[in-house]
Amino acid sequence: MAKRLIPLLLACGLLTGWHWFEPAARRNQKGIEAYRQGKYAAALEQFLSAKGLKAAAPQLKNNTAAALYELKKYQEALDEFSSIDPAKLGGAASAWHYNLGNAYYRLQQYPQALESYKRGLRIDPDDVQAKKNYELTLKKIREQQQQPQQQEQQDDRAEAEKQKQKYEAMMQFLDQNEKKQMEKKKRRISAAKNEKDW
Secondary structure, three states, rough: OOOOHHHHHHHHHHHHOOOOOOOHHHHEEEEEEEHHOOHHHHHHHHHHHHHOOOOOOOOHHHHHHHHHHHOOOOHHHHHHOOOOOHHHHHHHHHHHHHHHHHHHHHHOOOOHHHHHHHHHHHHHHOOOHHHHHHHHHHHHHHHHHHHHHHHHHHHHHHHHHHHHHHHHHHHHHHHHHHHHHHHHHHHHHHHHHHOOOO
């Protein structure tokens, strides 16, 4: 689900107009290189270090959130993504909505994820991956809505089975009781036949 994080990271250094000699830009670039190599903890360290120098930079916030996401720290990634104004990301706003949707999805907040994917698709309607995630999220929401109905049906079946077992147990008891009473009657009748009438 996070395939779009890398292109957004690459664009971030170019969007800011930073120069290579600026410390925040150098740390950001080191973070991007570590991210590309799959060293997400090292990337996060670099992004946080750069963010310490330029705390308001939305690109650094986005990169930090992307690294947190890859480290499976979804709530922290969501918090970081949520602190970004997508209008300041320019052309990367669609990818931001996509990434935000992924964070919501991982936290099983499906309605919010669906809304994020929808907003991203409004910006870029040709985004195939966002469409797939939108459909997947819609499916999850439908499954959640069906679960209470299925649970209710299972509960009804279980209750009906209990009632059936009670009924069968009661019928078995009555059958046994009836057999005992029939045996007693047979004994009385046979005892009465043995007596002679003078």
